[in-house]
């Protein structure tokens with residue numbers, strides 16, 4: 001730490017060792033720029049958090065899926081020699097009469113209105129307002145609202161239809177409807193990047209919380225709980241939820257306040273609760289309610305009448321631990337926020353028993369442990385991931401404008417390609433910020 005504190009050996013300070021910060025640090029250090037990454041946690045990866053569970057299997061507490069075929073992310077996965085498995089299998093849903101049915105591919109038609117948003121050119125209003133005045137049949141609306149809120153961790157009364165349209169288009173271009181699981185944990189890509197930074201002479205300082213940033217042209221002073229660091233330039237990759245608190249009573253201070261902070265306040269941080277239950281066996285496969293093959297191949301389960309409303313298994317990874325992951329995003333996540341992993345697991349045993357019409361004791365007896373992380377109360381995240389409210393479509397791009405060639409902003413919330421809230425958005429933003437520092441775009 002002492003070395004890094006001297007004034008003349010850092011060209012660029014990078015705040016945050018998530019994928020955005022580490023990608024920028026790697027790109028710059030490979031070009032001979034002397035970088036120091038400043039991270040509050042005792043680990044790298046930020047919202048990538050992989051944990052070893054009972055039996056040695058790795059469960060994710062943050063990002064889990066590689067969404068689509070974003071070229072930059074797949075190049076990194078290849079470089080890490082990471083093994084991936086595409087998620088596929090049967091999807092089950094509650095039928096409204098207390099039973100479970102296999103999803104009918106025809107049901108996907110209900111989501112066609114979202115695809116139509118791709119060409120939306122009207123006034124940017126919230127999805128809920130748009131839906132209320134649309135010709136979407138009344139009976140199809142709850143599923144659409146649930147999907148938009150769950151997937152985007154967003155409030156349907158806030159998220160803008162323009163951003164949903166841009167996102168839809170972006171996903172189509174990258175096969176965003178396909179998803180993959182990374183064997184051995186998603187966080188390995190962060191560790192790989194940090195290794196590269198160090199190999200090229202960069203520093204990654206852990207347990208170093210940024211408390212204040214004071215800056216003027218080509219002069220940045222970063223105050224941390226471990227001392228003061230100085231450099232000519234600084235890339236700020238702190239999560240949106242943290243930036244939105246900047247210069248509030250409890251938030252970190254940045255003086256003078258950059259224009260990007262004003263833009264950050266126009267965006268929204270979404271909330272989600274996810275937990276993974278590790279079982280002794282896949283008890284659901286023994287049930288008689290549905291054909292054995294349907295239950296064995298279950299990948300997703302939608303339980304609209306219960307909380308959480310979305311679940312998934314590790315299918316088709318037959319050798320993976322028997323797990324069920326519960327997910328709830330958007331305003332309804334509040335109902336489960338603040339619960340410990342143990343509480344979430346205990347309550348979920350009762351829920352799953354109802355959903356599968358089995359005795360709760362059967363589910364409980366099989367449960368080994370439950371894993372979860374409360375991202376909403378995490379002071380270094382303050383939520384799950386960002387989304388764009390109605391009327392704020394210009395904010396992410398505005399955040400990418402360098403301040404006086406001295407402060408640069410990156411992070412998933414600064415994405416301008418319609419992939420907000422993803423790992424590949426964070427990665428791209430880090431590459432973009434590095435190019436800006438190098439004067440290459």
Ligand SMILES: Cc1cc2nc3c(=O)[nH]c(=O)nc-3n(C[C@H](O)[C@H](O)[C@H](O)COP(=O)(O)OP(=O)(O)OC[C@H]3O[C@@H](n4cnc5c(N)ncnc54)[C@H](O)[C@@H]3O)c2cc1C
Pocket residue numbers: 015016017018019020021038039040041044045046047048061062063064065066067208209210211237238239242252272274375379380381383384385410411412413420421422423424426
């Ligand atoms: C539950 C959950 C599920 C998700 N699922 C998926 C998924 O399946 N697929 C997908 O693509 N994406 C998913 N995401 C989103 C994805 O994880 C993020 O978009 C991405 O990891 C963000 O990277 P980042 O570098 O922008 O931010 P972060 O990873 O948050 O990095 C920012 C860093 O800044 C640090 N920091 C914060 N405050 C300070 C401070 N004061 N001082 C110093 N350091 C500080 C943080 O500790 C963190 O390490 C999910 C996210 C969550 C929370």
